[in-house]
Amino acid sequence: MTIQKIDVAYTAVATAENGRDGRVSSDDGLLDVVVNPPKAMGGSGAGTNPEQLFAAGYSACFQGALGVVARQEKADISGSTVTASVSIGKTEAGGFGLEVAISASIPNVDAATAQALIEKAHQVCPYSNATRGNIKVELSVA
Template identity: 45%
Template sequence: MLSRTLTATIRPVSRSFAFSQRRGIITLKEIKYTAPATASGAGRNGNVTSSPEGTKALELDLTTPTALGGTGAGHNPEQLFASGYASCFLGALNLVASNQGKKDLVKNAKIHTKVHIGEPNEKPGFGLAVDIEVEGVADEELVKAAHEFCPYSRALTHGIVVNVKTI
């Protein structure tokens, strides 16, 4: 669910609105970029590295959040997912606005994401939920178009192919 918050007021003004969503699977016609990552150690209490060709390497120590019984002394996968989603959604918003000739409408935009982890109702294990707040943009159709364009939103809305193999 998305909401928008206007920064021009002292009190945040929020209004939630939902988009209709169809389920399906998104497949790739062409791969344009690949971001590899490797986790090692004890999973949530290990480390993760990512060194895509032509970019700065990322190396983070991971720790389980205190809410899940850990020390919270490092980063966790939900933080990484929330950060990636926020930046991807902002990029989609900027691109869609630019394509529609509305670039000025998003010049002060900020995307706030919250990634929640917990036990799902449907099956055992853990599940995720995401809240997105779009700050500084009053054009709901523009936000909807960005949501429909953003790869993170598309993956969560429509599903993606995930290949798992042992090596």
């Protein structure tokens, strides 16, 4: 596998304390959240969890990529939403892995156009590029 060199525009920094049962904060202080495993994984569910944070980042990033593609295609995506569902579970090798389902609602275009737009956004989105070939990502139009 070859790692692609990028021209860095921004670097985000966050620190975790006590892993999945602690807190996560960004270096600028804007993010400071308690993290706990979900109840389904034996946790208290009292805070957010890493999968929710990943889903939030992926959905926001994908929505941004959709905007880039829509401008190129001159498509009206006003009122659109992107939902990322992130699942965690055991792998065949005995570790843990993730799966992602991306669902986009784009009310001002027909279904075929919406599907084409999300497939193109999947090629542009940095999260999609980071996960491609590593985890299962399913795309759908809501």
